Amino acid sequence: MTESRSTERGVIGLASGSLLRPIADRTPAVVRRICAGAWLDVSSLPARLRDPGRWNEPWQTFHNVGGGDFRASGEAILRQLVDIAGLRRDWRVLDIGCGTGRAAAPLAEFLAPEGGYVGFDVSRIAVDSCRRRFRRRRPDFAFHHADVANPVYNVRGSAAPEQYVFPCPDQSIDLVFATSVFTHLRLPVVARQLRESARALKPGGRFLFTAYTLIPGRGEPALSPFEPGVMVLDPKAPERAIAFDETLLRAVVAEAGLDVVEPVRLGAWLGEATYEGGQDLWLVEKPVR
Ligand SMILES: C[S@@+](CC[C@H](N)C(=O)[O-])C[C@H]1O[C@@H](n2cnc3c(N)ncnc32)[C@H](O)[C@@H]1O
Structure with missing residues (x-):
């Protein structure tokens, strides 16, 4: 969803046969992420030179949220929140793993003052950057x-991600979303975030998230087996990219008390896509009981 289709194929493609593989294998995941971010910053220079307003966009060397044009991919997220999840201007939204505010930027224009936005992330740099950039607007x-700890995004995090309580009261949120976040979390953390989302959502509220979904017959991903039903890009640093069996994801969605609303939309990362996005897109709902 947040990644361009070709970028997403490229990220997973790095696992197979790259000439840089032997060097990359010996480089810590954090350093690899910083180098990839620096490359994205260099690629962003033409757009920044064409439109001086874009110098205010965050630098990916400091916190890399992934490939694609920052503004265009943020606008694509907003379109999907509106077209697929039915977002309205007066809704309260929760952005899990908000990063440097790629979705918050278009949401700042879209959401009415009666609506609301809460975002959280494990990266202090990313959160500080959002606070600075959105304070006045x-x-x-x-x-x-x-x-909380994430070996790729917050190495020295002090708390366990399986225990984190979302910063919102029960039943206060109309729409939760997580773009390109569950692709960096182990299954128990995904399960925890689904349960916390269920707690924070109003009855009938929705949760749109992206994931790499393993579905029989879909194709062979360039990933390594890690645990039953789980494949990863790099077994030494699983949080770089994680894919789950569809059955595992459906089970944790159901355990959280959420319903899958529609068939998973398939992204371009593996074989034929059924929507305009790199990762697979899940829409789930908190039932009205
Ligand atoms: C690929 S970036 C995507 C950021 C943002 N969602 C976007 O689309 O621009 C993944 C984000 O997940 C964050 N993250 C990693 N572990 C997390 C956790 N346990 N809870 C919340 N965010 C987490 C990272 O710091 C990073 O900002």
Whole structure:
């Protein structure tokens, strides 16, 4: 969803047969992410030179949220929130793993003052950047730093991600979304975030998230087996990219008390896509009981 279709294929493609593979294998995941971010920053220079307003966009060397044009991919996320999840201007939204505000930027224009936005991320740099950039435009937007550990994104995080309580009261949110986040979390953390989302959502509220979904007959991903039903790009640093069996994801969605609303939309990362996005797109709902 957030990644361009070709970028997503490229990310997974790195696992197979790249000439740089032997060097990359010996480089810590954090360093690899910084180098990839620096490359994205160099690629962003033409757009920044054409439109001076874009110098205010965050630099990926400091916190890399993935490939594609920052503004265009943020606008694509907003379109999907509106077209697929039915987002309205007066809704309260929760952005899990908000990164440097790729979705918050178009949401700052879209959401009415009666609506609301809460985002959180494990990266202090990313959260500080959002607070700085949105303070004047949308003082009502809230950005929280979750100091939980992620071996790729917050190496020194002090708390366990399986215990993190989302920064919102019960039944206060109309729409939760997580773009390119579950592709970097182990299954118990995904399960926890689904349960917390169910708690935070109003009855009938929705959750749109992306994932790499393993479906029999879909194709062979360039990933390595890690645990039953789980494949990863790099077994030494699983959080770089993780894919789950569809059955595993359906089970944790159901355990959280959420319903899958429609068939998973397939992204371009593996074989034929059924929508305009790199990762697979899941829409789930908290039932009205
Ligand atoms: C590929 S980036 C995507 C960022 C953002 N969602 C976007 O689309 O621009 C993945 C994000 O997940 C964050 N992250 C990693 N572990 C997390 C966790 N346990 N809870 C919340 N965010 C997490 C990272 O810091 C990073 O900002």
